[in-house]
Amino acid sequence: MSKDLSRRNLLKKLAVAIPVGIVGKSALAKTCGITPEQTEGPFYPIADQLDKNTDLTKVTGRSAQALGEVCFIAGVVQDEFCQPIPGALVEIWQACVTGKYNHPADPNPAKIDPNFQYWGRTVTDKNGEYLFKTIVPGAYPATSTWVRPPHIHFKVHLRGYEELTTQMYWKGNPLNKNDRILQSMSMRERELVEVDFSDRRGSPYGQFNLTLKAL
Ligand SMILES: [Fe+2]
Known part of the structure; x- marks a missing residue:
């Protein structure tokens, strides 16, 4: 964990905005939908990097911050009975604000942001919680007729559970309606991966819980 981003301190700061009960204990009878x-x-990142932490807005050795709107993404990794799963490895990767990935196979001519850390990873704490600080990624062309x-x-894994690879979206973004990946999913599935970032008490954040299937 980097010094500049203590998950515990940030979660404390955000605690006022994160409803108790979402992060925490749930009745065994309750069931959570498996994240699609x-x-x-x-x-998916292929090059190693110095920073392997949860703050994607800063790169070690560079003084400038990543371009774009800063946001926080917090959540719980849990099983289908809504029981938190500690010790799960959570990886994220994304485009920078211009919609460019730091990957040699990305044909997008948009500019790379050298101050953005394009991927991060963490391990869920004893309450199954994780937190990342990042920026809102740019949209990018997937084909000549399709803008993502x-x-x-996200990729989440822990022994004893099916590895989960998925994607998280900004609820209400107009491009969601024409995204071929999102539109191939059921309404219920989309609800599980479209996150509401409209609450802006302090820094904007979204709550994205990830539900794994036990093996
Ligand atoms: Fe992507």
């Missing part, structure tokens, strides 16, 4: 699997896409809406790729 989505394509990994072609831009802002989204963040």
Whole structure:
């Protein structure tokens, strides 16, 4: 964990905005919908990087901050009975504000942001919680007729559970309606991956819980 981003301190700061009960204990009888699997896409990070932390807005050794709107994404990794799962590895990767990935296979001519850390990872704490600080990614062309809406790729794994690869979206973004990946999903599935970032008490944040299937 980097010094500049203590998950515990940030969660404390955000606690006023995160409803108790979402992050926390749930009755065993309650069931949580398994987060739908989505394509990994072609831009899963292949190059190692110095920073392997949860603050994607800063790169070690560079003084400037990443361009774009800063946001926080917090959530719980849980099982289908809504029981938190500690110790799960959570990886995220995404485009920078211009819609460009830091990946040699990305044909997008948009500019790379050298001050953005294009991927991060963490391990869920004893309450199954994780937190990332990042920026809202730009949209980018997938084909000549299809623009991918802002989204963040997630991969979560822990022994004893099916590995989950999925994507998270900004609820209400107009590009969501024409996204071929989102539109291939049921309404219920879309609800599980479209996150509301409209609450702006302090820094904007979204609550994205990830529900794994036990093996
Ligand atoms: Fe993507």
